[in-house]
Amino acid sequence: MSARMKKILPIAAFLATTALSQGIAWAEDLVIVSSSTFSTLDPHQAISIQPDMSAISHLYSPLVIRGNDLELHGVVAESWEAVDDRTWSFKLRPDIQFSDGEALDAEAVKWNFERILDPEFQSRTRAWYEAIEEVKVVSPTEVHIITKAPSPSLPSQLAMFFLLPPEWTEGHNPSIEANGSGPYEVVSYTPGERLIMKARADYFGEKPAFDNVEIRTIVDPSARIAALLAGEVDIIGELPPSELDRIKESNAADAGWADAGRMLVIRFNTEKEPLAGNVALRQALNYAIDKQMINDGLYGGLATPSNCQLMTSAYFGYNPDLKPYAYDPEKARELIAQSGVAQPVTLEFEVPTGRYLLAEETAQVVASQLSEVGIQVELKEMDFATWLGKYGRKDMGQLSIMTQGWTTLDADGLLSLYEPSYPSSYWHDTEFLRLIGEARVEMDESKRLQLYKSASERMCEEAPVIFMFAPPVTYGTSKRIEWQPRPDDWVRAFDADIR
Numbered sequence: 001m002s003a004r005m006k007k008i009l010p011i012a013a014f015l016a017t018t019a020l021s022q023g024i025a026w027a028e029d030l031v032i033v034s035s036s037t038f039s040t041l042d043p044h045q046a047i048s049i050q051p052d053m054s055a056i057s058h059l060y061s062p063l064v065i066r067g068n069d070l071e072l073h074g075v076v077a078e079s080w081e082a083v084d085d086r087t088w089s090f091k092l093r094p095d096i097q098f099s100d101g102e103a104l105d106a107e108a109v110k111w112n113f114e115r116i117l118d119p120e121f122q123s124r125t126r127a128w129y130e131a132i133e134e135v136k137v138v139s140p141t142e143v144h145i146i147t148k149a150p151s152p153s154l155p156s157q158l159a160m161f162f163l164l165p166p167e168w169t170e171g172h173n174p175s176i177e178a179n180g181s182g183p184y185e186v187v188s189y190t191p192g193e194r195l196i197m198k199a200r201a202d203y204f205g206e207k208p209a210f211d212n213v214e215i216r217t218i219v220d221p222s223a224r225i226a227a228l229l230a231g232e233v234d235i236i237g238e239l240p241p242s243e244l245d246r247i248k249e250s251n252a253a254d255a256g257w258a259d260a261g262r263m264l265v266i267r268f269n270t271e272k273e274p275l276a277g278n279v280a281l282r283q284a285l286n287y288a289i290d291k292q293m294i295n296d297g298l299y300g301g302l303a304t305p306s307n308c309q310l311m312t313s314a315y316f317g318y319n320p321d322l323k324p325y326a327y328d329p330e331k332a333r334e335l336i337a338q339s340g341v342a343q344p345v346t347l348e349f350e351v352p353t354g355r356y357l358l359a360e361e362t363a364q365v366v367a368s369q370l371s372e373v374g375i376q377v378e379l380k381e382m383d384f385a386t387w388l389g390k391y392g393r394k395d396m397g398q399l400s401i402m403t404q405g406w407t408t409l410d411a412d413g414l415l416s417l418y419e420p421s422y423p424s425s426y427w428h429d430t431e432f433l434r435l436i437g438e439a440r441v442e443m444d445e446s447k448r449l450q451l452y453k454s455a456s457e458r459m460c461e462e463a464p465v466i467f468m469f470a471p472p473v474t475y476g477t478s479k480r481i482e483w484q485p486r487p488d489d490w491v492r493a494f495d496a497d498i499r
Contacts, residue, residue, distance in 0.1 A: 030213045030214070031234050032213065032215045032216070032233070032493065033216050033227065033236040034055075035050075035217075035236075035237060035238040036051055036219065036352070036355035036385070037193075037217050037219070037354070037385040038051055038052060038055065039052050039384075040052055041055070041175055041176060041177070042164075042174040043161075043162035044112075044115060044125055044164070046124070046125070047388070048355075048388060051217070053160065054215075055195050057182065057490065057492050058182055058494070059178045059184060060164065060178075060181060061075050061104070061163055061180070061181045061205075062075050062159055062161055063075065063076050063092075063161060064155060064158050066159045066488065066490075068484070070488070072156060072159065074093075076096060076163060076181075077090045077093075078091045080155055085150040086148075086150060087144050087145070087147075088144070088145045088155065089142060089143075090109075090145065091141060094141050096181055096204050098168065098179050098181045099180060100179050102165040104165070104181050106137040106140050106142060106143045107140070107166075111166040112163050113145075114135070117129060117130070127416065127419065127421045127422040128157060128161075128413070128416070129157070131147045131148055131149070132145055132154075133146050134146045149441040150442075151440065151441070153410050153412045153440075157408060157412075157413060160407060182203070183205060183494055184199055184213060185198060185200050192217065192383075193217050194216045194217060195214070196212070197212070197215075198211065209493075209498050210496070210498075213493040219354035219383070220354075221238060221243070224476075225243055228252075228478065229247065229250055231252070233478070234483075234496075235483055235491065235496070237474065237491065238354075238355075239474040240298075241257065241299055241300035242300060244257065253476050253479060254476065254477050254479060255474070257302055257474045258473045258484070259487060260312070260472060260487060261470075261486075261489070262403040262470060262487075263306055263310050263467070263469070264303075264401070264470065264471050265310070265401075265402065265404060265467060266349075266399055266401055266466035266468065267402055267465050268464050269397065269399070270427045270464055271426055274341045275398060278339050278340075279461075279462055279463060280335045280336075280338045281336060281339040281341055282462070282463035282464065283325070284333075284334075285332070285370065285466055286466050286467060287325055287327070288332040288370055288372070288373045288375070289366055289370075290369060292327070294362060295469055298358050299357075299358065299469075302471075303470060303471045304469055305469045306324060306468060306469055307319075307320075307323060307467075308322045308323060308325060308460035309322050309456040309459065310404055310414055310459070311411060314409055315406075316410045316411060317410065317411025317414075317439075317455075317456070318411075318456075319452070319456040322456060322457060322460055325463075329372060329373050333373050336373060336374060345375050346376040347370075347376070347397075347398045348377075348380060348398045349366075349378060349379050349380065349397065349399040350390070350396060350399065350400040350401075351363045351380065351387075351401055352381075352383070352384045352402070353384065354383065356471075357472075357474060359402075360381065362401060363379060363401050364379070380397065387400070392423055392424055393423065394423055394426075396424065396426060405488065405489060406488075407489070407490065412436070412440055415432075415459075418432065427462075429462050429464075435452075435454050435458060439455065473486075473487070479499065480499055481496050481497065482499050
């Protein structure tokens with residue numbers, strides 16, 4: 001035992017004994033580690049589940065939430081139903097307030113939709129809600145959301161729609177400040193580094209298990225593991241699979257992995273030469289990469305190879321009939337020759353650091369394999385917040401590595417990332433847009449499924465990405481808590497409990 005621990009333990013024992021004898025409730029703390037830097041606390045500008053929207057979910061309330069059972073549950077909304085093909089009614093809990101006492105009522109809900117949909121505001125999430133034509137206040141506790149066409153997936157999409165206080169927002173900067181209605185409120189926020197929160201005494205919902213929560217950024221995976229084994233943090237992720245056994249064998253912490261709902265891809269900016277309009281070149285880059293070798297060598301064989309689509313089998317809209325691009329460097333060279341691209345070719349390859357499991361190592365192997373077929377790559381690493389800013393303002397390089405998923409586990413949300421109305425689509429294909437547009441308003445589930453299958457088939461042919469694999473969700477936890485990873489990427493203190 002270290003000298004530091006010898007000093008701390010008697011003090012802790014004394015405080016615990018005193019607290020029990022005086023009937024004082026012992027505060028429970030939780031430290032969650034993010035592998036990437038924060039971008040914003042504004043729920044209408046956050047486009048990444050990790051770390052931004054996960055952090056925001058502690059501070060602000062949505063109408064509905066997707067629970068650990070992956071089913072929708074009401075939060076601000078007590079109930080919801082389709083009034084007709086284009087109208088959803090949401091009944092709200094009465095008397096909900098933000099931390100400063102401002103009411104969270106139907107008028108506040110309407111204002112939040114109007115803020116996101118206002119073109120002048122330039123919300124990064126506007127495309128997610130463009131199906132909405134109008135929001136009507138029926139009473140202080142009921143709103144009607146009227147869509148431009150039937151929108152069967154709208155309630156699921158609203159699990160990502162967090163509600164700001166209108167009056168407070170007009171005089172504050174919600175990107176770095178918060179005044180929420182969620183289970184926690186901000187104690188301090190250091191952009192890019194950490195968010196410290198405490199439980200709200202007047203929260204309208206179930207009291208969370210932890211009184212104090214810190215979300216801390218540690219980009220380096222070895223530093224995350226060291227902090228876990230030292231007992232400094234409680235939940236870490238994005239761990240190299242090779243480290244899982246070491247953590248478990250330490251007896252100081254638990255570790256494991258689960259199947260992911262996100263697909264790792266090498267995204268193409270098809271608005272830039274030489275990728276623009278060049279399907280042969282994009283297909284060639286798919287044939288050039290040995291995905292199984294990368295899976296075996298870096299991910300311990302735990303990743304699930306993509307069969308030429310963004311979705312895993314957990315999604316509605318998954319196409320089981322598609323076949324993956326085989327590793328065929330000779331075919332890649334033939335297609336590069338057919339593409340008409342003048343040699344030598346050098347492509348800029350952007351790599352966000354820390355956020356995605358083994359992204360830097362994977363990018364290096366991809367760069368090496370591309371060089372074997374005559375494509376040179378210039379790797380450009382940058383922190384996640386910087387990369388996300390470039391990505392969201394249509395300024396991505398010719399290639400970039402990322403994972404993509406959608407919390408609704410529905411093709412509608414995930415494939416919408418490739419619509420031109422989305423600020424980071426980087427691809428435009430008329431046939432693909434026709435298919436997903438028809439699927440979005442189709443109320444017959446079997447017809448809707450077939451349309452999404454056809455859309456994925458078209459995407460496979462047009463190859464706007466290198467289809468890689470779904471990396472495993474690797475994690476470590478302290479032995480004092482219970483928590484399981486989710487396929488939709490949320491990491492929330494109120495999903496954890498004390499063991």
